Amino acid sequence: MEKMPAWADAVLVPLISLLLAAILSALVIIGIGEDPVAAVKLMVQGSLGSTYGWGYTLYYATNFMFTGLAVAVAFHARMFNIGGEGQAMLGGLGVAVVCLYMPWPHWSLALIFATLSSAVFGAAWAFLPAYLQAKRGSHIVITTIMFNFIAAALLNYLLVNVMRPKGSMDPATAKFPETTHLPTLHDILEPFGIAFSKAAPANVSLIVAIIACVAVYFLIWRTRLGYEIRAFGHSESGAKYAGISPVKITVVAMLISGGLAGMMAINNVMGEGERLIMNSTEGAGFIGIAVALMGRSHPFGVFLAAILFGFLYQGGAELALWTTIPRELIVVIQALVILFTGALDNMVRMPLEKLFLIFRKGDA
Template identity: 55%
Template sequence: MSNPYAKLPAWAEYGLIPLVNLVVAFLVAGLVVLLVGENPLKAAYHMINGAFGRGEYIGFTLYYATTFIFTGLSVAVAFHAGLFNIGSEGQAYIGGIGVALACLWLDRTMPWFVVFPVAIIGSAAFGALWAFLPGWLQAKRGSHIVITTIMFNFIASSIMVYLLTKVMKPLGSMATQTRTFEAGGQLPKLDWLLAIFGLNVGNAPFNVSFLLALLAAFGVWVLIWRTRFGYELRTMGHSPSAARYAGISETRITIIVMMISGGLAGMMALNPIMGEQFRMQLDFVQGAGFVGIAVALMGRSHPAGIIPAAILFGMLYQGGAEIAFEMPSISRDMIVIIQGLVILFAGALENMFRPAIGRAFAAIGSRSAAAAQTRGA
């Protein structure tokens, strides 16, 4: 999307500004911890230790990060085309239907490495289809993408309730979920990956969908920065008038970008459904679509930034649970406040410190230029 601020070096744009935002967010969070009478340094220790202190904790952190990589990429692709897709939550719900159908169909007759590609296609196709409708409404009818994607989140949630209470629930069961998948519908853990570093994944549901998430991140980088279509979508995001002048079809770009975005969000369902629960439950998304917005903003809509941002939010989820256990006076609601502060400074206030940083870089550049001119004289 277009940027009204002065251009900064890449390391400042993708590293310094997110780091400053993150530090300020944690400082404010520390004040919140102080207000409840606890030591913020102790809370920080429990959060970091709870996220990275043992192999099992790291496994849980990376499990959450896998989900956020998919949703962060989903939001980022739309961002680059100037579209604000707030519908990743609903697209992930609908993508879960594609995963569940693939597993229910093949899990008893096929091994996981056959079911997995079918589930990938199903999740991406269902998520893309759900995102196609808001994209078409934006491109053809002028309906605002933010409004339609928000509305489609509620529709997706209602569809999920109907399917899990009327259609996909096993006979005689009261739980709002499908039957448990057999071995063919269960993804293997990546215990061997952590074992390389001498770590034991334990009960953590860290699974092969993490590798798929990394592959998706690489694919998004190739798409946006190494293809003609990526150049066109970035042109439209930066200047729609310039895109129209160049003969780029806004309708085509809008619809295709939304379908790609929805497909990425739909693939998020692979991680909880096949990697942890081994069934489709009612609330398997758990707000990951909205967290993806903050992940994309903090990662500057670049895959290289989205991956560490997703790991950060994985740390907040896993480490936050440890804080709530070790420090009972800090409730789970307080952890949500801390997560919200990070989202606030990384998202809504992402450019809060940019003017000051820009002025500092301009001053340094002016002094350097003056010094070089003096030496030349």
């Protein structure tokens, strides 16, 4: 007998976890001598109160959709891809190579190829950890952590020694040419007579991210490969028995995961930065972990969780601007969300299951 109805598992457990994280965060804010109600008001005002705020919220959310999907796909194959950060860095390299060294007549063409290139670069960075896991049993969590650091060193080297324009002190590439600049939400919505902030960085990548959410949904639940990935995630021995190759699924799932993480670069590098800088990912690869856990590895859940974290990120930036609460508050909230929805999942689930059992007995 199922202990809990599916809706409770999908909605109630994450909501209660989120509530616990929120309560603890409020206590933290009180602990450092600030007013949590005022803080929340400021966050909502700053991130949702204007199209400027929305523009930033959606910009961050776009990043988190890609990295959240990346972690989610790996989760379905029961792998923990901590390497989203490094894969996204390499994705940035993929975008920079396409935008800098090839002439593009129009942004749309550039976007298609930049997307492909970022995905290929990100996937390539995930390939070796995946292959080593599949063939040699090296733990993917450790190898992807190591690859994050290697990626940072590689990017550092390339930006300082190779891609930096002559005469520039800044470890960054040259500005991408005009024709590769992506239209912002302001440009997209203007023809429809909707006024949207010109300064906000949300751009056409948001649409690509939403398409990616839909595509991942179809991949996981509507294709043979998705079925194989899920079967492998549920039981490796069962999947093997059914003729599913563990090596193939491990590698393919990680390639998809790495590709999705890499695609984040069309938003932050091509859309916002318009050049590749050091640390352009700003930890978005790690936030993907929180987003995937919160969204229960379902693309729609990831979509919602990404917007929630976009709100937190922009709200946190506003807080840091207007109060003495530093931006790191968001890191704490992120940690609490990961803790409650990921590691302490059973703490929320066990009492809830008992509660449902009691109610069911009452019915019978």
